Amino acid sequence: CMDEVLVIQQTIDDLLFLAKNENLPNTPLEDVYCDEVTLEAAKELKAYASLKEIEIIPQIKELFQIKGYSQLLKIAIKNILKNAISFSHKNSIVHIKNYIEKDNFIISIEDKGIGIPKKEQEKIFEKFYRSDKSRNKELGGTGLGMSIAKKIIELHHGKIVLESYENQGTIVNIIFKKE
Numbered sequence: 001c002m003d004e005v006l007v008i009q010q011t012i013d014d015l016l017f018l019a020k021n022e023n024l025p026n027t028p029l030e031d032v033y034c035d036e037v038t039l040e041a042a043k044e045l046k047a048y049a050s051l052k053e054i055e056i057i058p059q060i061k062e063l064f065q066i067k068g069y070s071q072l073l074k075i076a077i078k079n080i081l082k083n084a085i086s087f088s089h090k091n092s093i094v095h096i097k098n099y100i101e102k103d104n105f106i107i108s109i110e111d112k113g114i115g116i117p118k119k120e121q122e123k124i125f126e127k128f129y130r131s132d133k134s135r136n137k138e139l140g141g142t143g144l145g146m147s148i149a150k151k152i153i154e155l156h157h158g159k160i161v162l163e164s165y166e167n168q169g170t171i172v173n174i175i176f177k178k179e
Contacts, residue, residue: 029067032156035060037070038098038107041077045085053090056081061099066176068156076152079145080109080160080172087170088113100178107174116164124162 042058049056077096084094088111097108116124124146153160153174164170 027069030070031065032068032070032073033063033065034073034098034105034107035063037074038077038096041074041081042096044074045078045081048082049085049094052085052088054085054088055093056085057093057095059095059097061097064098064100064105064178066105066156066158067179072152073156076149076174077107077109079149080174083145084109084111084113084170084172087111087115103178105176105178108171109174110169110171112169115166115168115170116162117166 038060039058042056046056081094081096088094092112095108095110097106097110099106099108150160156176158174158176161173161175162170163173
């Protein structure tokens with residue numbers, strides 16, 4: 001019963017986030033130090049990863065900043081990172097990296113988990129979509145995390161690029177153009 005209550009609470013929280021932030025935001029942009037946001041997200045999910053017997057390894061190769069909203073960006077990173085942890089095999093590693101490539105700032109989250117079937121890869125950004133429900137039931141979730149992450153990344157004029165192979169893992173790259 002408690003698990004069901006937690007899933008319902010997460011669904012309500014996600015829906016409230018989407019409703020409140022439909023026309024986001026009217027506050028001025030701030031400097032977002034992506035290394036700090038990445039490290040905070042990893043730190044906040046460390047206990048969850050330990051429960052799942054997963055190690056998170058942050059690798060800040062280069063420092064960069066963007067204009068935006070640090071709390072929102074952290075929510076997006078945590079949603080992606082939580083999926084990486086949830087769908088990884090026990091005793092594996094999830095890498096979260098910040099680096100610069102050509103004219104792009106990149107935050108990359110990589111797992112060695114179950115992967116996402118090719119036909120489902122675009123659908124994971126749809127509200128309430130959960131890939132292969134038979135694999136998902138015990139993992140909980142609302143099907144809103146990736147939709148929220150995409151919305152936040154687009155608000156920051158970025159994009160999400162997904163690369164996934166079944167039974168090998170997934171890489172999610174958050175890409176921002178250098179200004």
